[in-house]
Amino acid sequence: MLHVRVITPVGLTDDVLRLAVECPAVANVTRLAGAAIDPAGDCVEFDVAREGANEILADLRGLGLKESGGITVEEIDLSISAAADEAMEAAPGHSEDAVIWEELAARTSAETRLTWSYLVFLALAVQIAAIGALLDQPILIVGAMVLGPDFGPVAAFCFGVLQRDLPLIGRSLRTLAVGFAVAIAVTLACAVVSRLFGWIEPSMLDDRPLTSFIIHPDRWSFIVAVLAGVAGILSMTARKSQALVGVFISVTTVPAAGNIAVAIALAHWDEVGASLIQLGVNVAGLIVAGVGTLLVQRLLWRRFDVRFTAADGVKTPEGAAAER
Structure with missing residues (x-):
């Protein structure tokens, strides 16, 4: 698992949260309103399975956060969390084989x-x-x-x-x-x-x-x-x-x-x-x-770089399984 910390302008916080919540490879989403001082804004943190990191990082970069905020990624040595386990199960492929291209x-x-x-x-x-x-x-x-x-x-x-x-x-x-x-x-x-x-x-x-x-x-x-x-x-x-x-x-x-x-x-x-x-x-x-x-x-x-979609537009593990 990876831990991601996002410094985001207030106007983009909802978009960041939506991306994190809708991604089945993400768990333990946290929002710290107004926590960022320089640059000013909110802080959003979450854990993501290595196998699903490329997608969420690309989406975050697409919001322009490199210029208006910041994205920090750290390796997690130990995670005791049922939600994290479910995120790893939902993510495609295996963590040992995952290549994080930004990294x-x-x-x-x-x-x-x-x-x-x-x-x-x-x-x-x-x-x-x-x-x-x-x-x-x-x-x-x-x-x-x-x-x-x-x-x-x-x-x-x-x-x-x-x-x-x-x-x-x-x-x-x-x-x-x-x-x-x-x-x-x-x-x-x-x-x-x-x-x-x-x-x-x-x-x-x-x-x-x-x-x-x-x-x-x-x-x-x-x-x-x-x-x-x-x-x-x-x-x-x-x-x-x-x-x-x-x-x-x-x-x-x-x-x-x-x-x-x-x-x-x-x-x-x-x-x-x-x-x-x-x-x-x-x-x-x-x-x-x-x-x-x-x-x-x-x-x-690329075989595993799938977009998890459901009928309502929310990404779910079931949608991932259907695509695989």
Whole structure:
């Protein structure tokens, strides 16, 4: 269940209440007259099943409440309510499969921000991956994969393609490109200094049986990236953060970036090209899978995006069952 709080001008309060009361996926509707101070108006609160959230949120947005008031949505960890149980039964589909498009839009938009924390995490991940490549240590490569934050912008890019949102696509590409460029540059600088001090030498990249997969992109690299992309999008839409860790471990974007940096510093030019291909193959696989998964989710969920109507115009669970 989700808890929705609506700040509404007094003139729209009746419309908000009507939408909430008539939606069978909604329960526990509350009106606080005059409770809102800035912007001034009423406060309407209610609980809604995740499966029915898209409809009610779209209707509320259609009233212009984004501009004249506000809509806040929170996850409910526990709800002990017979009315809430009935709302969940009336809502179509299953909560685990429900994709809240407004929520996904907000989350992916946040992932495109080119923040200092994003750059630092990515730079640290690429440096750890570079050390793992030099020492031929898979455990360091895995640690770098988990630390890398690069899937967020990829997911935002996929959502931007689905929505045909060119600004979102542009911000995602900028964050990815700048992030990897900065991370590789920082790692390259550290590698050059390390070579000057004699800490690393070209022979360290000659024989790496445990981490040579970084410089050998093939069909399996693309297949694994596609599978990881599907899992990554599903983990975001289903709010399964544990699964997202597995996605990070599956793709070779960060290790490839780290290998690019040390290969340049140690003049292993053939590995630079191979690592660039590996990076491109993995990003391409993630994007193909991400866009495809979101498209399938949208098409499948439309089966359940029904308008519950009865003869008197009031939405009822019986009307939902009849339509299904």
